[in-house]
Amino acid sequence: MRALRHLNKYFFKYKYRLLVGVIITVIARFFAIAVPKFVGDSVDIVEQYINNSVTDIEVVKEKLILNILFILGSVLITAFFTFLMRQTFIVVSRFIEADLKNEIFRQYQQLSVNFYKKNRTGDLMNRISEDVSKVRMYLGPALMYSINTITLFVVVISYMFSIAPQLTLYTIAPLPILSIAIYKLSVSIHKRSTLVQQFLSKLTTYTQESFSGISVIKAYGLEEQTQERFSKLANTSKDKHIDLVKVQALFFPMMILLIGVSNLLVIFIGGNQFVNGTIKDFGIIVEFIMFVNMLTWPVATVGWVTSIIQQAEASQVRINEFLNEKPEIVNTVSSHTPIEGNIVFKNVSFTYEDTSITALKNISFEAKKGETIAIIGKTGSGKSTILNLIGRSYDVIQGDILINNTPLKSMNLEELRKNMGYVPQDSFLFSDTIKNNIKFGKEEATDQEVYEAAKSASVHKNIINFKEGYETVLGERGITLSGGQKQRVSIARAIIKDPTILLFDDCLSAVDTETEEQILHNLNKISKNKTAFIVTHRVSTAKNTDKIIVLEDGQIIQQGTHNQLITIEGYYKNLYLKQLSEKEN
Numbered sequence: 001m002r003a004l005r006h007l008n009k010y011f012f013k014y015k016y017r018l019l020v021g022v023i024i025t026v027i028a029r030f031f032a033i034a035v036p037k038f039v040g041d042s043v044d045i046v047e048q049y050i051n052n053s054v055t056d057i058e059v060v061k062e063k064l065i066l067n068i069l070f071i072l073g074s075v076l077i078t079a080f081f082t083f084l085m086r087q088t089f090i091v092v093s094r095f096i097e098a099d100l101k102n103e104i105f106r107q108y109q110q111l112s113v114n115f116y117k118k119n120r121t122g123d124l125m126n127r128i129s130e131d132v133s134k135v136r137m138y139l140g141p142a143l144m145y146s147i148n149t150i151t152l153f154v155v156v157i158s159y160m161f162s163i164a165p166q167l168t169l170y171t172i173a174p175l176p177i178l179s180i181a182i183y184k185l186s187v188s189i190h191k192r193s194t195l196v197q198q199f200l201s202k203l204t205t206y207t208q209e210s211f212s213g214i215s216v217i218k219a220y221g222l223e224e225q226t227q228e229r230f231s232k233l234a235n236t237s238k239d240k241h242i243d244l245v246k247v248q249a250l251f252f253p254m255m256i257l258l259i260g261v262s263n264l265l266v267i268f269i270g271g272n273q274f275v276n277g278t279i280k281d282f283g284i285i286v287e288f289i290m291f292v293n294m295l296t297w298p299v300a301t302v303g304w305v306t307s308i309i310q311q312a313e314a315s316q317v318r319i320n321e322f323l324n325e326k327p328e329i330v331n332t333v334s335s336h337t338p339i340e341g342n343i344v345f346k347n348v349s350f351t352y353e354d355t356s357i358t359a360l361k362n363i364s365f366e367a368k369k370g371e372t373i374a375i376i377g378k379t380g381s382g383k384s385t386i387l388n389l390i391g392r393s394y395d396v397i398q399g400d401i402l403i404n405n406t407p408l409k410s411m412n413l414e415e416l417r418k419n420m421g422y423v424p425q426d427s428f429l430f431s432d433t434i435k436n437n438i439k440f441g442k443e444e445a446t447d448q449e450v451y452e453a454a455k456s457a458s459v460h461k462n463i464i465n466f467k468e469g470y471e472t473v474l475g476e477r478g479i480t481l482s483g484g485q486k487q488r489v490s491i492a493r494a495i496i497k498d499p500t501i502l503l504f505d506d507c508l509s510a511v512d513t514e515t516e517e518q519i520l521h522n523l524n525k526i527s528k529n530k531t532a533f534i535v536t537h538r539v540s541t542a543k544n545t546d547k548i549i550v551l552e553d554g555q556i557i558q559q560g561t562h563n564q565l566i567t568i569e570g571y572y573k574n575l576y577l578k579q580l581s582e583k584e585n
């Protein structure tokens, strides 16, 4: 129950609603026990008429009608309050469920890129959906049934004791057995349903992948094999379901058996006691039979609730694990720290913790405000890592990165990110309209600003050629953009932000050289006061920049302008000559 303490703050938040819930439950149970009492009374009056202790049939009739009206009234009131009880507890549980989801999502947003690398997306999703659902069962049904059971027990059993103590003991004796049996059954049901869930999610993942990769499956003629693997998974999933159904099928028969045993005990022992005079009224036996039936379900819920709490505890442990995770990149500065574009790397070395790969070794360079820097080098040489470090996706441990002589860590992180326009290597677009995808960089942007940004990224003409223009929906529900179009929409998203620092991570690779030239030309115009870093494999991209940094194996091997570097023997000159001859051929 330790992990579940995390939820106490939410119980506190909704304390008044919960208090109302408890009062409603107590009222509902009080009226519920009135029914057996009036039934018992009715049997007694009939019995008295048969024994001739009451001789006037009109008195009997009047009493019976009155009891029927009381029963009807009690049933209606009980039903109304039971409705209110469910409304209160279940609604509160839905409130807390939403609050908890928000808390988890907020935490996810704060956690750094490294966290996402260490944990699988499926796991992150499960904790915010499956696990929260299990916790909700504890917040809603478990709480509601517990209060219901406690109230019913206190009210019913004390009433039973007051009218027939010995018979009460015999009647409730089998109930703990029922509770334990239901508990065992619930645990077994839970184990089996977890397996069912696992296989269902395997099946879903497999199906999803098969649909996404349908073109590869068809191209390699793998339909048969894919079908076979699907059938195997579907069969195992079916077997697991049957296992579950077998155990679930035991639930109600077991309850009926134990209710039957309790009823028999009431009839047998109650009957004997009535014959030997321990019990005076025959109606008591009828009342007790009704009480036994009334108690059975709450007793069964004790076992069920115990297993719900166990599952909720296990889920909350998993949720807390992520909630307690400390973000690696934190903002320690709340004051205003102007972001100017002078960026200096001083002896920066960087090793990725998870792979132990040293991506940068003793890197030093300077980028002045307004300059455009090209970073060029073989694949895996550390180009993207430089951009990642400027954007503080990771923190530097060895060496320093300074922006206007202030270490990066001493800058307000929010301000830093606001002043940064980053275009990743594989551009990601949301399943939304093109316009909203561009506006992602500046929510309040006007249509005109969106068009201007798209023009600067040389994608405006493509967009207006679509039937729906800027309102064209992308992704699964809509059209798929070509690689180059995607890259350019991503560039427009960065440009619209009008940031101080632009980080382009090889984001012109899918664009033809002519369009690339246009974009670079536009960029030149808009980046007068901005510092821009362009990671590239092409000399055509690098040649007009203010400085070119050539990386190899995490080290800077050359640095200078295009004109300087083509005169020096080395990587850049070789690349230049190679790409030149490719162009000529």
Ligand SMILES: Nc1ncnc2c1ncn2[C@@H]1O[C@H](COP(=O)(O)OP(=O)(O)OP(=O)(O)O)[C@@H](O)[C@H]1O
Residues within 6 Å of the ligand: 117, 352, 353, 354, 355, 357, 358, 359, 377, 378, 379, 380, 381, 382, 383, 384, 385, 386, 425, 506
């Ligand atoms: N997030 C990461 N976690 C662990 N290792 C990484 C990570 N990103 C990159 N690396 C490793 O660091 C090295 C440098 O990678 P980086 O992405 O900076 O190279 P790059 O020059 O941008 O390559 P490319 O041109 O292929 O994009 C590589 O060996 C890579 O495997």
